[in-house]
Structure formats: structure tokens, C-alpha cells
Amino acid sequence: MNGSFATAWYFAALLFFIGLYCMAASRNLLRQLIGLEVMSKGTLLALIASGAMSNLSLAQAVIITMIVIEVVVVAAGLTLLVKAYRTNGGVDVWKLSSLKG
Amino acid sequence: MTISLLQYMLIPLFSALLIPFVARRRGKLAEIFANVTLLAGLINIGWTLLSPAVLASGFSVLAEDGFSLLMVLTIYLVGLCVSFFSASYGQGRGVNTAYFYPLLLVSVAAMCGVVTSTDFFTLYIFVEVLAVASFALITSDDGREGVEGAIKYYLLTFPASAAIMLGLAVMLLSAGTFSFDSIRIIVYSGASAPALVFSLSLLLLGFLVKSGVVPFHVWTPDAYQGAYAPVSAFLAGIVTKISGVYAVVRIAMFLRLFETGAFRLSEVLMFLGMVSIAVGAIAAMKQDDLKRMLAFSSVSQIGYIVLAAGLATPLAFIGAVFHLFNHATFKTVLFLNSASLEKAAGTRDMTRLGGMEHPMPWTSWTSVIAMLSTAGIPPLSGFWSKLIIIIALWDAGAVTYAVLALLFSALTLAYFLIMQRRIFFGKKSPAAETASEVSPALLAPAVLMSAVIVAAGLLFPYFFSYLAETIASRMVL
Numbered sequence: 001m002n003g004s005f006a007t008a009w010y011f012a013a014l015l016f017f018i019g020l021y022c023m024a025a026s027r028n029l030l031r032q033l034i035g036l037e038v039m040s041k042g043t044l045l046a047l048i049a050s051g052a053m054s055n056l057s058l059a060q061a062v063i064i065t066m067i068v069i070e071v072v073v074v075a076a077g078l079t080l081l082v083k084a085y086r087t088n089g090g091v092d093v094w095k096l097s098s099l100k101g
Numbered sequence: 102m103t104i105s106l107l108q109y110m111l112i113p114l115f116s117a118l119l120i121p122f123v124a125r126r127r128g129k130l131a132e133i134f135a136n137v138t139l140l141a142g143l144i145n146i147g148w149t150l151l152s153p154a155v156l157a158s159g160f161s162v163l164a165e166d167g168f169s170l171l172m173v174l175t176i177y178l179v180g181l182c183v184s185f186f187s188a189s190y191g192q193g194r195g196v197n198t199a200y201f202y203p204l205l206l207v208s209v210a211a212m213c214g215v216v217t218s219t220d221f222f223t224l225y226i227f228v229e230v231l232a233v234a235s236f237a238l239i240t241s242d243d244g245r246e247g248v249e250g251a252i253k254y255y256l257l258t259f260p261a262s263a264a265i266m267l268g269l270a271v272m273l274l275s276a277g278t279f280s281f282d283s284i285r286i287i288v289y290s291g292a293s294a295p296a297l298v299f300s301l302s303l304l305l306l307g308f309l310v311k312s313g314v315v316p317f318h319v320w321t322p323d324a325y326q327g328a329y330a331p332v333s334a335f336l337a338g339i340v341t342k343i344s345g346v347y348a349v350v351r352i353a354m355f356l357r358l359f360e361t362g363a364f365r366l367s368e369v370l371m372f373l374g375m376v377s378i379a380v381g382a383i384a385a386m387k388q389d390d391l392k393r394m395l396a397f398s399s400v401s402q403i404g405y406i407v408l409a410a411g412l413a414t415p416l417a418f419i420g421a422v423f424h425l426f427n428h429a430t431f432k433t434v435l436f437l438n439s440a441s442l443e444k445a446a447g448t449r450d451m452t453r454l455g456g457m458e459h460p461m462p463w464t465s466w467t468s469v470i471a472m473l474s475t476a477g478i479p480p481l482s483g484f485w486s487k488l489i490i491i492i493a494l495w496d497a498g499a500v501t502y503a504v505l506a507l508l509f510s511a512l513t514l515a516y517f518l519i520m521q522r523r524i525f526f527g528k529k530s531p532a533a534e535t536a537s538e539v540s541p542a543l544l545a546p547a548v549l550m551s552a553v554i555v556a557a558g559l560l561f562p563y564f565f566s567y568l569a570e571t572i573a574s575r576m577v578l
Binding site for chain 1 (some may be wrong): 105176204222226230232233236237240243244245248249251252255256259260262263267269270271273274277278279
């Protein structure tokens with residue numbers, strides 16, 4: 001049990017930082033969204049691992065709700081992506097610089 | 102969830118579901134529906150807080166958490182002002198009322214959910230609902246700037262959410278529960294729990310990003326500046342305060358109960374608060390765009406709240422909660438006035454405005470009241486909250502912070518006076534020649550909020566006894 005727990009957290013941390021790197025390194029908004037997804041999958045894995053470890057029935061409800069929330073968040077992100085493509089003609093985040101002060 | 106406060110969340114949600122069906126043909130119905138819902142909620146919560154029986158008992162009959170009740174009142178107040186304002190503002194701007202008002206009501210419902218939740222998980226869910234609704238609101242005029250602001254908000258908020266989720270995972274492991282009360286008991290029982298401190302610090306990191314404290318403030322000016330004008334008042338006035346600062350204050354209430362480990366965390370919180378005060382005020386000095394300047398001022402005012410929350414004495418919490426309320430009132434007035442100015446003069450650029458007090462006296466006066474309250478001039482409400490925060494800092498021995506907070510308060514006055522002079526006073530600019538005062542429907546929310554600012558300042562003893570009775574005395578187990 002302990003061994004698998006450590007493995008789960010290892011992969012959770014790995015996924016989290018891969019996602020973070022993907023968000024930091026890419027300029028394309030779609031890739032950044034993918035990075036965000038990878039990152040939140042990592043955190044979900046961490047939640048599942050701690051739910052399995054603590055053996056609480058609360059954990060299942062939490063994880064299912066989290067999955068639903070993620071879907072909504074991704075949908076919101078994709079609509080922003082489409083709107084950005086329509087108004088700016090591209091999805092490069094570095095070109096988003098009309099707001100300055 | 103606090104069951105007795107559930108109505109404040111469910112009723113706006115229900116109207117939000119109803120509006121798209123009712124108002125498909127006639128957009129006017131959507132406005133009426135939204136305003137009536139929010140007004141009814143405001144009257145209801147106002148009566149709960151201020152009925153004669155409650156006043157006579159010195160607020161001790163209120164069973165619910167005073168922090169939640171005051172925040173519900175603030176949410177409805179700002180929500181009503183914004184929805185009333187956008188009813189007249191939005192005409193001819195291509196905003197679809199059948200979508201705009203439901204989104205506004207959903208975010209009001211989500212905010213009420215945030216403030217009435219009694220565990221971290223529910224709080225997190227409502228914060229996410231609020232975030233998704235506010236992206237749609239920011240882009241509601243389909244402008245290029247709005248989309249840009251929303252994307253920047255999105256790209257910083259959701260990594261922060263990932264940090265919060267990770268914090269929840271660690272909390273599930275170390276405490277086995279998310280409930281505020283259980284965690285308070287676990288902490289109070291003296292079990293030194295490094296894992297619990299770690300999970301709270303992850304949550305704190307996430308919520309600090311969401312509240313836009315320096316160094317995580319990069320999204321705030323862009324989102325506020327880019328958003329559709331009434332929405333930026335909504336965002337700055339209440340949304341980011343509820344989705345970020347409220348949770349920070351809640352978490353700070355636990356940190357104080359820890360014996361040793363979390364003390365460092367409180368100190369970090371105080372430091373970040375002080376840095377935000379400084380950076381926000383200095384950055385606001387040299388902005389030309391009115392909304393961007395107000396956004397930096399917002400960062401600076403959040404700094405005061407976070408500084409007080411980090412100090413975590415009962416007096417500091419009173420100051421923090423009162424400043425949260427005051428910030429909602431004066432920042433809403435200032436942002437609504439910036440929208441009125443944009444409508445009347447056609448620009449927000451302060452270099453092209455000047456002498457606007459002649460055509461727009463009401464806007465000018467409400468802006469003076471709000472700005473003096475922000476800067477902490479007696480007898481307006483902002484003075485009292487800043488005074489409490491500074492006294493609390495001085496009492497706790499944080500003399501350096503107290504002096505710095507006082508100095509930067511003077512800087513706040515400086516940049517607001519510069520703003521007032523550049524926009525309203527002085528010689529008439531070309532923009533002021535052609536501009537005229539906006540309609541009474543657009544002025545009413547700002548005037549109402551200014552009245553609240555003056556009233557909260559003059560009736561400060563009531564406020565203080567409310568906060569002392571319902572928050573400070575119930576905080577300690």
C-alpha cells in the first residue's frame with residue numbers, strides 16, 4: 001500500500017510539473033490549455049491517491065465533482081480560444097498586448 | 102452550507118434559469134427580472150441585519166456567522182448597483198441581455214455560495230463556478246480587449262485552482278475533513294500537523310493568485326481594463342474579493358491558532374500585503390487610463406486587507422472585514438463613474454479629459470466622496486477601517502508596518518487627487534465642451550453607494566459593535 005501510494009504521488013507531481021512546463025514554454029493558447037489539463041490531471045491523481053489512502057467515502061464525491069468542474073473549465077477555455085481567434089485572427093498569447101499602461 | 106442562508110443562493114440561480122425563456126422576445130424583461138430579484142434579496146438581507154429586534158439586542162441574536170452575513174449584504178448591494186447601471190448603459194452596445202443578466206445572477210448566486218459555505222471543498226466549487234461565469238461576463242461586449250483580459254485571467258486563475266486542488270488532496274490526507282469547524286478543532290487540540298500547514302499554504306497560494314496580490318497581480322489591471330464597463334465595476338467591487346480575499350481571510354483565521362509552524366506563513370502574508378500596498382500605489386501614480394489606475398488602486402487596497410489578515414488579531418480581523426466592505430462600496434462607485442465618463446466623453450484617457458466637473462457635477466461629487474473614503478479621510482467609512490488596521494498593527498508591535506501603511510495611505514490620497522484634478526477640475530478640455538451629464542438611471546447606483554459610504558462612516562459605532570459581536574468574539578473557541 002505504501003509503495004503504491006508513493007508511486008501515485010510521484011506521478012502526480014510529475015504530471016503537475018509537466019503541465020506547468022507546457023504552460024510556461026508554449027505560446028499557442030491551445031497548447032497552454034493542454035498543459036493546464038495535464039496539470040489538473042496530476043492534481044486529480046493526487047486526490048485519488050489520498051482518497052485511497054485515507055479510505056473516506058467523502059473522497060469519491062470530491063473526485064467526481066472535480067471531474068465535472070474540470071469539464072466546465074475546459075469548455076470555458078475553449079470558448080475563449082474561439083473568441084480570441086475570431087477577434088485577433090490568431091491564438092498566440094504573446095501577441096495579446098493591446099492592454100498596457 | 103449554512104442552511105438558513107441557502108435562499109440567497111437559490112433564488113438568483115432560479116431567476117437565472119428563468120430569464121432566457123422569459124426574455125427571449127423582449128430584452129427589457131430580463132433587466133426587470135434581474136433587478137427585482139436582486140432588490141428583493143437586498144431588502145431581505147437588510148432586514149435580517151438591521152431589523153429593530155436585532156439592533157436592540159446589539160446583534161447578539163444573529164446565529165449565523167457575521168462575516169458571511171455582511172458579505173451577502175455587500176454582494177447584493179454591488180450586484181443591484183451593477184445590474185441597474187447596465188440596464189441603461191448597455192443600450193446599443195450589442196450586449197445580449199438574455200445572456201448577460203443570467204450570468205450576472207449566476208455569479209451572484211456563486212458568490213453567496215462562497216460566503217455561506219462551511220467547508221473548503223464547497224468554497225472551492227463555488228469559486229470555480231464564479232470564475233467561469235466571470236469569463237463570460239468580461240467578454241460580454243465581444244470586444245478585443247475584453248477577450249484579452251479574460252484570457253489573461255484564465256491563464257493565471259486555473260493554475261491557481263490546480264494549487265488549491267493539490268492543497269485539498271493534502272488536506273484530505275492529513276485532516277480527513279474539509280470542514281472549517283473540524284479543522285479548527287484539530288488545530289486547536291494542539292496536534293502539530295506540518296502536513297495540514299502545508300495544505301493550508303497551498304490553498305493560500307491559490308487564493309492569493311485569485312485575489313491579485315503582488316507578485317500575482319499581473320492579470321488584475323488587464324482584466325479590469327479590458328472588461329465590459331459595468332462588469333469591471335462588478336469584478337473590482339466584489340468578484341475578485343469574494344473569490345480570493347474572502348478565502349484568504351478565512352484561512353488566516355486558522356493560521357493564528359497554530360502553535361508555531363504557521364506563524365511564518367502569517368508573516369509572509371503580512372509581507373505580501375505590504376508589498377501590494379506599495380506596488381499598487383506607486384503603479385497607480387503613473388497610469389493614464391482611468392480604469393487601469395483604479396485597478397492598481399484596487400491591488401493596493403487589497404494589500405491592506407491581506408496585511409490585516411496576516412496579523413490575525415481580533416481587532417485586525419475587524420479591520421480587514423470592514424475594509425473588505427468599504428472597498429466594495431468605493432471601488433464600485435469609482436468604476437461606475439469611469440463607465441459614465443466613457444459614455445459621456447467617449448474616452449477614459451486622463452490626458453484627454455479635464456474640467457469635467459462643469460458638465461458632470463454629480464459624477465464629480467460621487468467620485469470625490471469615494472476617493473476620499475479610499476484615501477482614508479474622516480468621517481467617511483474608509484477612514485475607520487484603515488484606522489482600525491493601523492491601530493491593530495501598532496498594538497501587535499508591528500510598528501514598521503503601521504508607519505508604512507500610514508505613509509502609503511497618504512500616497513493613495515496623492516494619486517486620487519491627481520486623478521481628480523486631471524479629470525474633473527481645471528480648464529475645460531475639448532471633451533468637456535461636448536459632454537453632458539449622464540441620465541439619472543446611470544447616476545442612481547453611484548449616488549446610492551456614496552450614501553452608503555457616508556452612512557457607514559457616520560454610523561461607525563454600530564458597524565464596530567456588529568463586527569465585534571459577530572466576528573471577533575466568536576472567533577476564539
